Amino acid sequence: MKTIEFSNPHRKKHFDFFREMNHPHFNVTANVDISKLLSILKDNKLPVNIGMVYFLSYTANKIPEFRWRIRGDEVVEHTLVHPSFTVSTDVADVFSFCTVDFSLDSKTFFAKAKAVMEKMKTNPSLEDEEGRDDFLFMSTFPWVSFTSLQHAMHYHPSDSVPRIVWGKFFEQDGKTLMPLSVQAHHAIVDGRHIGQFFQDFETMASDPSSIIVKK
Template sequence: MQKIDRSTWPRAEKFGFFSAVSQPFYSVTFRVDVTNLHAYTKQRGLSFYYALVYLATNAVNAVENFRYTIRDGEVWLLDKRIPSLTDLKPGSEQFHIVTLPQEETLEQFCAAAKARSEAQAHFLDQDDKELDALIYFSCTPWFDLTALTNERDFDRDDNIPRIAWGKYVPDGAGRETLGMSVEVNHRFLDGIHLGRFYQTLQASIDALEP
């Protein structure tokens, strides 16, 4: 983790401007082509949800602005963020939140997330020391997601990305897409950074070989 010198930080002026805004959070929703990911996970018996969490975590960590946080009034750059995802046990309507470190490979992460989720007996199991280094993930596989709002305790220092997606649906041209919502803090992230996240995520999905 690296402390940011705000006197030389290129974003200092924007950070100050959006710090004066009463509500600095915003969200966008865009389509992601998940055709390759669906085929890849189906062939290998992997969870599509866990696999997309893995790839989205990599895409978040590839964009520096997603990794800023504030501790004791100072801006820091985290080495990486950690996925924290909602999940359902089979046959249950009561979701729980699973938090676990990123594994080296997609297959390893899917196995670890499945084991952690199945073993978890409580709604929430997190280490308080890592809370500001999380990424909040969720999924609504019952319908196509076109927009989303998130609950939150208002804290303008909160830079935890909130990422969710809905059901993948055919696009009429032989591809499958889903709507993905990303909510961020404008003190740290602009549209260009969300664009880099999207491009990195889409490229990683397109590179999969079913």
């Protein structure tokens, strides 16, 4: 982890401007083509939900600003950020948080995620580890091919952890599309960074075989 110094005065002004807002987060939702990605996951008999967590986390970790976090008057950059995503439980009709240490190696991550998800089904949790902000908050909303999304969150003080949600897949023009929502704190993540996220994800989803470690 390192501290980010804004040497450019305009970039510092941008940070201060959005940090002082009551609602500093912004959200972009768009449909992404996952046709090839789904095919690779199914061919390798890999769970689709874990696959989405892995590929979205992989994409976010490649963009430095998605690893930046605001701590008081400082901004820090984590070496790696880890998905904390929602899973269904066997004990109630509401979800549990499921945090898995991220690994760029897909085989390692899938194994970790399966083990933690099984534990959370019978021992659910809604608490984050105190003092940690090296998360990516993720969720799936598989009932609706949504076109927009709003999150429940603290605004005073606001946190700077990105939120990533994907919805119900649908077919269009021979492709399988997935609604994807990305929300971030505008003081550290700008529109071009979220645009880069969408572009990088779709590029990777079009040729995921080089990243997936086959069984």
